[in-house]
Amino acid sequence: MQIEPREYVAPWRIAFAPFAAVIVSLGLGSILILWVGASVSDAYLLLVKGAVGSSFALTETLTRSIPLIFTGLAATIAFRARFYNIGAEGQLYCGALAATFFGTGLITLPPLLMIPFLMLIGALAGGAALAIPVMLKTHLKVDEVVTTLLLNFVILLFVGYFLEGPLKDPMSMGWPQAEPIIDEGLFPSLVDKSRLHFGFIFAIIGSVLCWAMMRFTVWGYEIRAVGLNTSAAKFSGINVNTTVIRTAVISGGLAGLAGVSEVAGLKGYLTLDISPGYGYTGIAVAMLAQLNPLAVILSAIFISMIYVGADSMSRAINIPTYIADVLVGLSVLSILVSVMLTKYRLRWR
Amino acid sequence: MMDILDILISAGFWAATFRIVSPLIFGTLGELICERAGVLNLGIEGIMTMGAMSGWMWVYMGGDLWTGVMFAAFIGAMFGLLHSGFTVYLGLSQHVTGIGITLFASSLSYYIYRMLLPDATTPPKIDPFHPYPVPFLSDIPIIGEALFTQTPLTYLALILVPMVWYVLYKTPVGLAVRMAGENPMAVEAQGINVLSIRTGAVMVGSAFMAVGGAFITMSAFDAFFFGMINGRGWICVALVIFASWRPGKALIGALLFAGLDALQVRVQQTAGAVIPYQFFLMMPYVLSIVAMVIMARKASYPKALLTPFRRGERT
Numbered sequence: 110m111q112i113e114p115r116e117y118v119a120p121w122r123i124a125f126a127p128f129a130a131v132i133v134s135l136g137l138g139s140i141l142i143l144w145v146g147a148s149v150s151d152a153y154l155l156l157v158k159g160a161v162g163s164s165f166a167l168t169e170t171l172t173r174s175i176p177l178i179f180t181g182l183a184a185t186i187a188f189r190a191r192f193y194n195i196g197a198e199g200q201l202y203c204g205a206l207a208a209t210f211f212g213t214g215l216i217t218l219p220p221l222l223m224i225p226f227l228m229l230i231g232a233l234a235g236g237a238a239l240a241i242p243v244m245l246k247t248h249l250k251v252d253e254v255v256t257t258l259l260l261n262f263v264i265l266l267f268v269g270y271f272l273e274g275p276l277k278d279p280m281s282m283g284w285p286q287a288e289p290i291i292d293e294g295l296f297p298s299l300v301d302k303s304r305l306h307f308g309f310i311f312a313i314i315g316s317v318l319c320w321a322m323m324r325f326t327v328w329g330y331e332i333r334a335v336g337l338n339t340s341a342a343k344f345s346g347i348n349v350n351t352t353v354i355r356t357a358v359i360s361g362g363l364a365g366l367a368g369v370s371e372v373a374g375l376k377g378y379l380t381l382d383i384s385p386g387y388g389y390t391g392i393a394v395a396m397l398a399q400l401n402p403l404a405v406i407l408s409a410i411f412i413s414m415i416y417v418g419a420d421s422m423s424r425a426i427n428i429p430t431y432i433a434d435v436l437v438g439l440s441v442l443s444i445l446v447s448v449m450l451t452k453y454r455l456r457w458r
Numbered sequence: 459m460m461d462i463l464d465i466l467i468s469a470g471f472w473a474a475t476f477r478i479v480s481p482l483i484f485g486t487l488g489e490l491i492c493e494r495a496g497v498l499n500l501g502i503e504g505i506m507t508m509g510a511m512s513g514w515m516w517v518y519m520g521g522d523l524w525t526g527v528m529f530a531a532f533i534g535a536m537f538g539l540l541h542s543g544f545t546v547y548l549g550l551s552q553h554v555t556g557i558g559i560t561l562f563a564s565s566l567s568y569y570i571y572r573m574l575l576p577d578a579t580t581p582p583k584i585d586p587f588h589p590y591p592v593p594f595l596s597d598i599p600i601i602g603e604a605l606f607t608q609t610p611l612t613y614l615a616l617i618l619v620p621m622v623w624y625v626l627y628k629t630p631v632g633l634a635v636r637m638a639g640e641n642p643m644a645v646e647a648q649g650i651n652v653l654s655i656r657t658g659a660v661m662v663g664s665a666f667m668a669v670g671g672a673f674i675t676m677s678a679f680d681a682f683f684f685g686m687i688n689g690r691g692w693i694c695v696a697l698v699i700f701a702s703w704r705p706g707k708a709l710i711g712a713l714l715f716a717g718l719d720a721l722q723v724r725v726q727q728t729a730g731a732v733i734p735y736q737f738f739l740m741m742p743y744v745l746s747i748v749a750m751v752i753m754a755r756k757a758s759y760p761k762a763l764l765t766p767f768r769r770g771e772r773t
Contacts, residue, residue: 112549112768141569193553251747251754252699254500254553258692259743270736392557429572431565438562442540445550445558 111456122451127397127408130444137443138436147426159421160414166421168303172375174406174413176201176384178312179367180391181398181405182319183235187360189323189400191336192246192353194239196257197364198388199264203238204231204365205372206268209276209287209379212294212372223293228311228369235365236358238264243357247350253357261388269381278378287379296374308370312406315363319402332356364388386434393441399448412437465724472604474723476612477678479716481506483615484670485694486701486708487622488663492538494626494703495659496639496762497545500556502667503691504563505537509668511567514675514682515574517584527611527672534668537563538661546656549766560691568684581681587611609677611669616709618666623705635659639760642767652767667691689743696746700753703760711749718745 139149160170180197187194194200208231218226242260245251271277272285280288296307323329331352334342343349371383394412398404419433465471485502492499499505513530517523537559544555575582587609596606626632634655637645642652670690675682697715701708719742726738 110547144573195557245747245751245754249751249754250757251750255692255695255699255750256747259689259696259746262689262743263740266736266740270734273736274734389557389561392554393561396554427576429569429576431569431572434565435562435569438558438560438565441554441558441561442544445544445554446548449548449550 112453113456114453115451118452123399123448126447126451127399127404127444129447130397130440131411133443133447134436134439137439138432141432141435142428145426145428147428152422152426152428155422155425156415156418158418159425160418164300165303166417168300168305170410170413170417171309172304172306173417174409175306175308175312175370175374176367176387177390177394177409177413178316178406179363179370180387181394181409182315182391182402183360183364183367183388184391184395185398185400185402185405186319186323186332186363187356188395189336190332190353190356191339192243192356192360193254194242194257194357194360194364195254195392196239196242196260196361196388197367197391198384198386199257199261200235200238200361200364201368201371201384201388202264202268203361203368204235205368205379205383206271206276207231207234207365208290208294208369208372209271212290213276213288214291217291217293220293223291224296224307224373227290227294227373228366231365231369232362233365235363235368236361238365239357239361240354243354247353265381268379272379272381276379285381289378290373294373295377296370304375306370306374308374311366311370312409315366316402316406319363319405323402328352328355364391367391390437393437396441396444399444412440461728462721462725465721467600469600469603471717471720471724472600473607474720475713475717476605476608478719479712480608480612480615480677481670481673481690482694482697482712482716483619483709484666484673485691486697486712487618487705488534488666488670489694489698490701490703490705490708491622491626491635491663491666492660493698493763494639494760495635495656495663496642496760496765496767497542497656497660498552498556498764499538499541499660499663499667500553500695501537501541501559501563501664502556502694503687503689504560504567505534505664505667506671506674506687506691507564507567508537509534509671510675510687511571511671511682512668513672514584515571517676518582519574523587523676526676527669530668530672531665534671535661535665537668538664539657541664542657542660545766546653546660549768552764564687571682581683583680584676586675586680587677611673611677615673619705619709626705636760638767639762642762642765646767646769652769656767667694670694693742693746696750699757700746700749702753702757715742715745715749718742 142149142152159166161167183197208227211230212227242253242256246253272287276287278286278288299305299307331347334347335349335352372379376383394409397408415436416433419430423430489502509530512533513526516526516529541559544550545552589607590610592606596602634650638652638655645652697711700711722738722741
């Protein structure tokens with residue numbers, strides 16, 4: 110088998126790659142559905158119905174896509190500079206913790222100021238959480254993948270300490286949860302009688318801003334240059350360390366926003382289970398979007414469909430909900446191959 | 459301070475250290491073999507979960523303990539094959555492939571567990587490996603009690619360290635593996651297939667990782683829980699860096715780490731009233747980061763780590 114670069118990468122191939130990956134993942138996932146003894150077409154129909162089949166399902170899917178858009182953007186920006194931030198999960202909790210710390214009565218501002226203030230604080234906390242790994246990388250050459258992964262566990266325990274200690278809600282009947290965010294800080298609802306909140310608008314704005322930054326600004330140019338060829342970027346006068354640090358802070362900040370939006374938009378208070386792994390799923394979102402900030406919106410909604418749909422599918426045909434995670438894991442692997450096949454062709458001889 | 463000294467000379471502390479270190483030895487050696495051949499395997503966390511589930515399930519379904527270990531190793535090797543298919547043959551990003559394999563393997567383990575045991579509310583148990591006191595040696599005070607009254611899998615872990623060292627440094631295969639991670643062109647020039655060497659190393663390494671996971675469900679505990687690997691795989695990746703990719707140093711690093719972890723649990727019992735328990739639980743992860751920081755400057759990475767090899771292509 111020989112791998113040859115294609116002379117011309119057709120745009121339709123790039124556009125088609127994520128769909129091919131999704132089809133392959135769903136195909137492989139159908140083996141697991143057959144194991145249950147259910148009909149594959151029925152199962153996937155139930156999944157789609159459960160995800161978009163009613164206005165309730167649709168708003169639920171969009172609600173769940175909000176943190177995924179933010180963590181997906183976090184991975185997108187970092188991976189573009191080849192900075193492998195696998196710590197979005199921890200940064201999400203840092204953002205949520207900061208929003209809780211300042212948003213439960215410590216500071217009171219009118220809503221028009223309070224919400225941006227909480228988002229700013231959360232983003233700063235998320236960015237700060239990534240400051241240690243990125244400084245270790247740029248100054249001491251410590252691999253960021255392992256440090257960001259390990260910090261996820263540290264941060265979760267740290268948040269656990271706050272929820273059982275200084276920030277514990279005395280009214281919570283012993284559950285480790287924080288006091289509720291004050292009314293001024295809560296995101297307004299977007300659709301009546303649903304959980305969909307203003308965070309969705311913020312997430313869309315975030316995607317557009319990230320796209321514009323990557324496309325039109327010097328920062329974006331530097332991020333892309335460092336990611337494509339670090340030594341060439343250095344040779345052309347880009348300060349690689351500054352760029353990587355800046356990228357990391359932006360990436361951590363975006364992940365922190367996911368935490369703010371879960372606490373101030375969805376739950377209203379911080380618990381230790383606000384994220385069922387949104388930080389890790391964000392990597393899948395970013396890969397399916399081929400690291401394009403605008404495409405992150407679509408791929409986050411798609412992955413959210415899988416999660417919401419799998420919940421109702423599993424109730425209907427008694428299939429473990431872990432099928433959603435399996436499908437997401439499979440899609441990370443299959444998108445890698447399908448994107449590669451846009452640039453290379455395999456030749457059998 | 460006296461308390462800590464008392465702990466350090468107690469056999470119970472050392473016995474716990476050797477129990478904690480066993481899965482780390484398997485995982486660290488496995489990752490070390492992969493990286494020595496030039497492939498970073500971030501699938502380790504998922505492969506350990508898979509090994510923990512499959513070995514345990516084999517025994518739960520009526521299999522024998524040792525065939526269960528072999529089954530876990532086989533499953534691990536299969537995930538290694540998947541990893542090398544992506545990273546070695548197709549030359550895809552080792553970072554993203556590894557994370558993808560971890561996501562896929564751990565969720566698949568949970569899925570299979572739930573499929574086979576749909577109604578289990580309290581985790582069912584197996585009869586795990588029992589401690590096997592080595593005749594005579596286990597009579598030595600303290601050391602005997604600590605080191606020679608472990609389960610057979612711990613002995614296996616300890617024996618594997620010199621074996622991996624011997625194979626890597628004293629045999630032609632080991633030389634080829636190390637060269638594949640340093641200078642793959644030179645390996646190819648010798649007429650040895652780099653891709654096969656790397657694939658073999660990743661498969662063997664992944665089998666080790668899976669056995670490390672199986673240790674947790676078949677020797678340290680007797681049941682499978684969700685999230686029970688709990689970052690041990692990532693700790694192993696940090697330990698490989700701490701060990702500068704050497705098996706002997708990996709053992710020392712893992713022992714140091716496990717010792718501090720065992721100490722942490724014991725200090726927690728006395729100081730737990732003053733310091734919240736979460737800070738004790740953070741220690742293993744913080745220590746791993748510190749260990750990497752200490753060694754990172756001196757670290758001499760295998761030169762071709764993360765670099766895919768394509769025959770006939772200049773690097």
